[in-house]
Amino acid sequence: MMAYLQNLSYWDWLAFGTVLLILEVFGAGGYLLWIGLAAACVGVLTFLFPELPWAWQFFLFAILSVLTALFWWQRQRSAAKPSDQPGLNQRGSELLGRQFVLHEAIVGGRGKIKAGDSLWLVIGPDLPAGTAVKVTGQDGVLLKVEALQPQG
Template sequence: MMDFLQHLSFWDWLALGTLLLILEVFGAGGYLLWTGMAAAAVGVLSYLFPALPWPWQFLLFALLSVLTAVLWWQRLRNAGKTSQQPGLNQRGQEFMGRTFALHEAIVDGRGKIKAGDSLWLVSGPDLPAGTPVEVVGQDGVVLKIKACA
């Protein structure tokens, strides 16, 4: 075993990095990606510095793995922060408080309005087509409306 460690080649590190990256393809969530990249980086460093002893190679691998894992964790943690565009990807929120005319009468609590270039399902009190209504809420893809006073 000591003989193998003393003759550790950059090819061994590149093979380990490749193996970890292949395993990442099967869904490790990014963690093997960065460990594989750390192994590849140690492979490149051992190619550039062939006299680098194996304990230093393992130490570099450990440090680079921990460093990249911490950086990945911080990136994931920061990804959950609030957006500067809070309504992004929330269609229907842009219609809150706006007034539209009913496109189809509301019967049994369901009807349609034309908002923008599309028809939207609405729920509210039974009203005839053409009645001005105000959007007051949203339940999934259905807009909640009330009759304008």
């Protein structure tokens, strides 16, 4: 094994980089892309400097892998911008703060309201059907409600 490591050629690095890039195609999520490119770069450097010792080849591979990954991480962070539609794909968030009438009484902490053409499960204090409520929060698919006027 040591004899093989001491005689690494640029073809070995290019083959390693190619294998990593092929594995990336199968869904590594971008992780192997940068390591594969680092291996290809070491292959090019080994072609240009054929007497480069194997220890330096591995050192360059490690440094280039980290640098390319950090470069991509930094680029991804700077490219991320807040959405102009923060409630997108968060059903029910548009109902926060709105008032509704209970469609079904809240019994045991659970009931239903009708919002548009949909029925929504609600949680809150036990209240009879027909009570005006305000949506105060959301817990997954459950809307948290409270009575508009205190019940007497």
